[in-house]
Amino acid sequence: MPRIDYSSDELRLSGRHASAAATAAGTARAALAGAGAANPFGDVGGAAALHEAVLHARTQHDLGTRSAAVSLDSQARRAADAATVGDHLDTETTALSCTPGIGCPGSGGH
Numbered sequence: 001m002p003r004i005d006y007s008s009d010e011l012r013l014s015g016r017h018a019s020a021a022a023t024a025a026g027t028a029r030a031a032l033a034g035a036g037a038a039n040p041f042g043d044v045g046g047a048a049a050l051h052e053a054v055l056h057a058r059t060q061h062d063l064g065t066r067s068a069a070v071s072l073d074s075q076a077r078r079a080a081d082a083a084t085v086g087d088h089l090d091t092e093t094t095a096l097s098c099t100p101g102i103g104c105p106g107s108g109g110h
Helices: 008-033 047-097
Strands: none
Touching: 008 047
8 A cells, every 4th residue: 555645844834934924914914004095196187096096006905915814824724734633643543553463564563
């Protein structure tokens, strides 16, 4: 029977990377929120339209960073959960495969 290999350490590392990316997205969102909405372009032709375009782009970016933060945080939790379940499965499978009088796989028969 083929052996199924996985690396719970790599799953946990991926989870930490996803969590860090979620934090970065949240930081970007907070920076956008703190930028204010005042019109920095003055009272010149096209300034109001430019300001509205910038506000719209900022709003869309805020929605994207919010979504990214939630998604990445969820990925981090799933990776950590998968690593934990894999570790428990490996421990339980090894315990179940030990046969009295024969031993455990990889133990030289005892």
